[in-house]
Amino acid sequence: MRDRARELDAADPLAPLRDRFLPAPGVVAYLDGNSLGRPVAGVPDRLDAFVREEWAGRLIRGWTDGWMGWPEQVGDRIAAAALGAAPGQTVLADSTTVLLYKLLRAAVDLDPGRREIVLDTDNFPTDRYVAEGIAAERGARLRWIETDPAAGITAEQVAAAVGPGTGVVLLSHVAYRSGWIADAAAITAIAHDAGAPVLWDLSHSVGSVELELDAWGVDLAVGCTYKYLNGGPGSPAFGYVRSGLHDRLRQPVQGWMGRHDPFEMGPGYTPAAGVRGIVSGTPPILAAVPLLAGLELLEEAGIAAVRAKSRALTAYALELVDAWLPDVELVSPRDPDRRGGHLTIRRPGFRDVLDALWKRGVIPDYREPDGIRLGLAPLSTSFTEVHDGLTVLRELLVGELR
Incomplete structure (x- = not known):
């Protein structure tokens, strides 16, 4: 053997x-790369160089020299290398849990007449907990699909669960327990036929299986970068918003970095155009450095x-x-x-x-x-x-x- x-x-x-x-x-x-990827060999030197040359060398000027654009720039690289998505729809920001909250809450509010969140019982705990909190916060209802822990969600189960009251469907593309790959294209189409968007958690997919978010018609997605993308412990997550939703989706955490002109420091909040509008706080610049090394390997392979x-x-x-x-x-x-x-x-x-x-x-x-x-x-x-x-x-x- x-x-x-x-x-x-x-x-x-x-x-x-x-x-x-x-x-x-x-x-x-x-044998745990699906929980935390190994560090790329050049990361210690790259971090040292960044601290000495970019941080110490440019100081606050680093923001105007380019850091402000990192959420979109790194997001586009993730989209091209791993998501099957065109530019301008993905940003690097926050943790998976925070991005999940922002996008799920925004999706629930898209249609006040639809108050059901459809999700499955074996989804990752964070997904279930966030959905429970949003349901309580927004007066929504949870519609649970009982799934086999040895398998995962099927298109037939989703078809039986969605209807005129469905506000959003929340599912994982690859099940965290079994590794089951859901039929994202079919499930997304079924939800759309019922008039509802789908939010996919890609945490166990990205960098391991091929994704075609644009071709599948996916509305929203989140995922982490510390597994198969080798971004390191606690590396920032990414959020994807289909371009057709950019002028409709309003995420709830209105931070200054997602404002249309953050340095105006003026009254009131008007979100930035496009996917930048789901950014809230200061971009995680230093934490993106190891991720970029991992992305380079994925792009090469x-x-x-x-x-x-x-x-x-x-x-x-x-x-x-x-x-x-x-x-x-x-x-x-x-x-x-x-x-x-x-x-x-x-x-x-x-x-x-x-x-x-x-x-x-x-x-x-x-x-x-x-x-x-x-x-x-x-x-x-x-x-x-x-x-x-x-x-x-x-x-x-x-x-x-x-």
């Missing part, structure tokens, strides 16, 4: 990019090649799970067209197994109930790494049974 892993690595066109990440001493296999390797990595991991771990339940789709960049496997007692894995240098993560997620980042994960990590897991489980 290890020889096969080496053969797959030798044939991998993205293999040279693995050397462009910082090494992790003591780590045998890093191309999202199609990244997706091809992601499919191959998860298929190889699934092959090993089937061969070595017969008493482990797969909580992810077997169909590669419906499977994102991670696999979840389940077995009673896996929480304790996780601690043992970490001690031996194998780092996946854990999700209740009893699930270990294998997050395989195509730019930084090798097939040999997958083999070695699952070898340790097999040894631990065999030792348990003795």
Whole structure:
């Protein structure tokens, strides 16, 4: 099996990019790229240079020298490299939770006659909590779709849930637990037929699977940049607003950086034109520097090649799970067209197994109930790494049974 892993690595066109990440001493296999990507090797020098040359060198002049435009400029790069979206619809700003609040709240207010938020029971906790808060705040109702945690939301389920009272549909494109890829094109069309926009959470999609937001007719989207985009812990999120909504959507956090002329400092708030209007506070300039390094790698590789390797990595991991771990339940789709960049496997007692894995240098993560997620980042994960990590897991489980 290890020889096969080496053969797959030798044939991998993205293999040279693995050397462009910082090494992790003591780590045998890093299998958590779907929670936090590894740092690009040049980031320490780039941060040092930015602090010395841009921050110290330009000081406050840095804003007029270009930083003011970073939300749109970095947003456009994310859109081109990973979202399948034309320029002028994406900005870098805030955290995923804050952007989710702003866009969901704005969507709820688009049509006062439609007071239902449609969402699923297995969506990421933040999405559910934000929706619950907005429903209470705006007098809206939540319409829950019961989804299978081992799969995810389907077009048929959405069709049965939407109607004349639907104000917005909130879903994740790739399910955080199972890795299920929702049929975004079909679901968006179904919501539109019912007269409602869709807000997609792309946090487990961006940089791992191919997205076509413009072609799918997506209205709104948010996503983080610290997973497959390798932006670093707490790196800023992005928000996407379809150009046709720019003159209708009014986000609720009216900060000075989203005003049409922030340095006028005048009374009253008139939002900036276009997607800049969803910006609120000061752009996260320093935090964008590591993200730009990650984006450069994605641009170099191309999202199609990244997706091809992601499919191959998860298929190889699934092959090993089937061969070595017969008493482990797969909580992810077997169909590669419906499977994102991670696999979840389940077995009673896996929480304790996780601690043992970490001690031996194998780092996946854990999700209740009893699930270990294998997050395989195509730019930084090798097939040999997958083999070695699952070898340790097999040894631990065999030792348990003795």
